[in-house]
Amino acid sequence: MKVGVLGAGQLGRMLAIAGYPLGHQFGFSGNSQNEPSSLLGHLFINDNKSLVDFADVITFESENTDVEVVKKIAKTVAVYPSAKSLFTTQHRGREKALFDQLNIPCAxxxxxxxxxxxxxxxxxxxxxxxxxxxxxxxxxxxxxxxxxxxxxxxxxxxxxxxxxxxxxFVNFKRELSLIAVRDTDNNHKYYPLVENTHHNGILRLTIAPAQSIDPEVQKTAQHYMQTLLDEMDHVGALTIELFETETGLVVNEMAPRVHNSGHWSIEGTNTSQFENHVRAITGMPLGDSVPTHPFCAMINVIGEIGDIETVLKLSNTHLHLYDKEERADRKLGHINITANSQAELDASIKQLKGFLP
The missing domain is CATH 3.30.1490.20 (ATP-grasp fold, A domain)
Incomplete structure (x- = not known):
């Protein structure tokens, strides 16, 4: 199947890398030849019409995609997630109103x-x-x-x-996120809750699964997620960011797409968030989302590439660079870590401390 992506950044790049082994082709609408996805498929520069002519199905990288463009494209070719999901998740007020409507706790x-x-x-x-x-x-x-x-x-x-x-302002113990994928037949796959650490508003470290999570907390988060997926008739990946508080989970916001806090799943699960998103929008069965290692982590590479030699020398780390020029606060890539014990994970993170603030 030919998959069109509105956008040509690193998320589109990783969707294509995950989708090619499944027999799909990819096209992207971008602004220049220098975008991360430019060498991963057909690139249509500022030309959505050619992308639509190419594609059997279309998806998007960002919740900031023009909803009117999506509505127009959907008259010709299927777009997943739908304009309804995009319209809701690109506006914080509409998100919060939906949380209220569905009795999902928020600030x-x-x-x-x-x-x-x-x-x-x-x-x-x-x-x-x-x-x-x-x-x-x-x-x-x-x-x-x-x-x-x-x-x-x-x-x-x-x-x-x-x-x-x-x-x-929500007083929280830690920041969590949950990613799930829903297909056109209303099948769902959930990834475990993960713990996220931000610095100056930018995600720097994800621990997956989040440690010391009561099964009831995971169950509650999945209930919130399923309610949102079904209410929006959402197809593809959906992310919710949450606060863990003394009195329970508080949902902060949503993203109608694969998410930075799910990059660990590339090596940390049998079926990454990217592959499951592609499976969902192309009508393929969803894959297993259970972690293959008890301890995983993802470290973002921010601003400058840094000491990648150290990354490559470690036996349990996996480097993903996005082919982007260095610039302050820019996401240039990420490092995934898989480990069999907390001690091994901690030791690996310590060896990569140069990538953390």
């Missing part, structure tokens, strides 16, 4: 369209709180943490008059 929130709105939201929600743009924004961009009412003007100005959302 208190209020939409903000002016400085006066922000003042009223702060009075209603209290401080500390986080002001975020309602759309776009990733890796900590488009966010302002308010500690005091004296910061209200500064916070609103930082949003550059864009529609925003104020969210109450």
């Amino acid at each position: 208190p929130y209020q939409m903000v369209n002016s400085e006066e709105d922000l003042k009223q939201a702060v009075e209603a929600i209290g401080l500390p709180a986080i002001l975020k743009t309602a759309t776009e924004g990733y890796d900590g961009k488009g966010q302002f943490l308010l500690h005091d009412t004296s910061q209200i003007t500064q916070a609103w100005n930082s949003m550059q008059a864009k529609e925003s959302i104020l969210e109450g």
Whole structure:
């Protein structure tokens, strides 16, 4: 089957790497010949029409994809996930409203369209709180943490008059995420909850599975996920980011796609998130998502390539570079670690500490 991808970044690249052994072909819509997916298939530069003509099915890399473009394409060729999933997940207010509708715990929130709105939201929600743009924004961009009412003007100005959302600050023990895949026949596969560590808003380390997770917590997260998948009739990978708190799980946000916190699954499971996404959108049976090792981790390579010789000398590490030029805070690749014990995992992470902040 010919799979078209709206976008040509590292996620598209890894989808293609996972999909070629299954007998599929790939095409990408990109902005230049220098994107990470450019050598992984047919590249259509700023030319969605040719991508549609090429493809039997289309998917996308980002929740910031234009929903109107997806709706138009869907009249000609199947697009997974659908415009409904994209419309919901690309707007934080619509996400939160859906969580409320489905009785999924999330932080208190209020939409903000002016400085006066922000003042009223702060009075209603209290401080500390986080002001975020309602759309776009990733890796900590488009966010302002308010500690005091004296910061209200500064916070609103930082949003550059864009529609925003104020969210109450959640006191959490750790940040978790869950990835699942749903196919067109409503079959589901769930990956284990993983623990994520961020620095300056950028994911730096994922531990998979998250350790000391009560089975009931995994079950609860999967229940939230299944509710969301079925409500949106979502086909493909869906990610939910959660906070683990003293009183239970609080869902933060969703991503309608494969996710950075699932990259460990390439070596850590029999069927990675990328392969299962491709299977789901092409009508193939979903694969096993159970970890093949009891301890796995993923370290992002940020800003500069660094000491990859050390990575390559270790017997249990796997290097994935994205063919991107070095730039501050840019995701250039990742390193996956598989281990048979906590001690082995800790020792490997320690040897790779140069890649961590």
